[in-house]
Amino acid sequence: MLRVQEQWLSAVNMAKGTFTLGIESTAHTLSFGLVDSDGIPLPSSSDTIRPEKGGIHPREAADHHKDIANQLLENLFEMHGISGRHIGAVAYSQGPGLGPCLRVGAAIARGISSKLDVPMVGVNHCVAHIEIGKQQCGCNDPILLYVSGGNTQVIAHLEGKYRVLGETLDIGIGNMLDKFARAQGIPFPGGPVIERLAAEWLQQQDSPSLQGLELPFAVRGMDLAFSGVMTAAQRLIDNGSDLGAVCWSLQEHAFAACVEVAERALSHTGKSELLLGGGVACNSRLRTMCKQMAEERSSSSHAPPRMYCIDNGTMIALLGHIELEHGRTTSLAESAVNQYLRTDETTVTWAV
Ligand code: AMP
Numbered sequence: 001m002l003r004v005q006e007q008w009l010s011a012v013n014m015a016k017g018t019f020t021l022g023i024e025s026t027a028h029t030l031s032f033g034l035v036d037s038d039g040i041p042l043p044s045s046s047d048t049i050r051p052e053k054g055g056i057h058p059r060e061a062a063d064h065h066k067d068i069a070n071q072l073l074e075n076l077f078e079m080h081g082i083s084g085r086h087i088g089a090v091a092y093s094q095g096p097g098l099g100p101c102l103r104v105g106a107a108i109a110r111g112i113s114s115k116l117d118v119p120m121v122g123v124n125h126c127v128a129h130i131e132i133g134k135q136q137c138g139c140n141d142p143i144l145l146y147v148s149g150g151n152t153q154v155i156a157h158l159e160g161k162y163r164v165l166g167e168t169l170d171i172g173i174g175n176m177l178d179k180f181a182r183a184q185g186i187p188f189p190g191g192p193v194i195e196r197l198a199a200e201w202l203q204q205q206d207s208p209s210l211q212g213l214e215l216p217f218a219v220r221g222m223d224l225a226f227s228g229v230m231t232a233a234q235r236l237i238d239n240g241s242d243l244g245a246v247c248w249s250l251q252e253h254a255f256a257a258c259v260e261v262a263e264r265a266l267s268h269t270g271k272s273e274l275l276l277g278g279g280v281a282c283n284s285r286l287r288t289m290c291k292q293m294a295e296e297r298s299s300s301s302h303a304p305p306r307m308y309c310i311d312n313g314t315m316i317a318l319l320g321h322i323e324l325e326h327g328r329t330t331s332l333a334e335s336a337v338n339q340y341l342r343t344d345e346t347t348v349t350w351a352v
């Protein structure tokens, strides 16, 4: 799987085994990233499957990952001027995610670990989002609002684990945005297009008379549910509402629901930092709403750079580096993927 390019070897004089390589392959994106021996991150080399129509098919996504893997890894090495001899360990997303996609990442990790004779560690994708966010934003003990395609969770560190205090009972907020967008003929990923359409619509409005459209609220106690709001938004379109107006109202309702649960989590736990993670955390409106809420309760809200919100190999490398420093490795026998791995199944042995 790994093609070591000899010409790079003479060009670099870094110590052998300096970097931990991270492999992300949970869903639509295959990504390779690196951290150095101090856990300093380097940008990833990534590619996302973008089906012309329909959603992400797990087998097609896995085929995409398999086909693009060598090229992405070569790009990563070229980008950072390194080669295989500089890799000291390999980390991969062990779950949660789509089985066929996870298995591609795990197979690449096994191949690299055995070829380079370096340790391997399978990590929890959700926990990787938390750790890269904490590192990038300098948070100590945040409430994480994790808003991605397949996941929506409000998470806090309590007694040795990242506990899920609230989560979606049906689909992830990103899937909801993507599905709504797809019904309007907008290809994956629909979230950024909805953000643009909502912002353009808002610009055209006379702000004192700003009127949103009515949609159901997604909060269910400390949990969330997004399929009802998606169906109601589609009904507005079917009844002739303006697409931009619906996009704006959809964002306002869905994001306000997330912010409400996050605020309650801050209040219950007494913590004072909110951290955003996952692809939907790229959204500027969501970032603003979180900041407003945090300021109103004398807390702070943080969002990592966008390249570390979306799925990326660097966050997997970082969590792998942290876990390896705390003595964890994954043997071949333990290296099977777990589609349903939960955020709170991973024991947090490192300092938080
Ligand atoms: P992830 O599953 O964490 O890789 O995130 C992918 C999800 O993030 C997809 O559902 C995208 O539509 C969504 N997404 C990416 N950028 C934005 C954005 N600017 N606004 C809303 N959703 C977004």
Ligand code: MG
Residues within 6 Å of the ligand: 125, 129, 148, 149, 278, 279, 310, 311
């Ligand atoms: Mg993710």
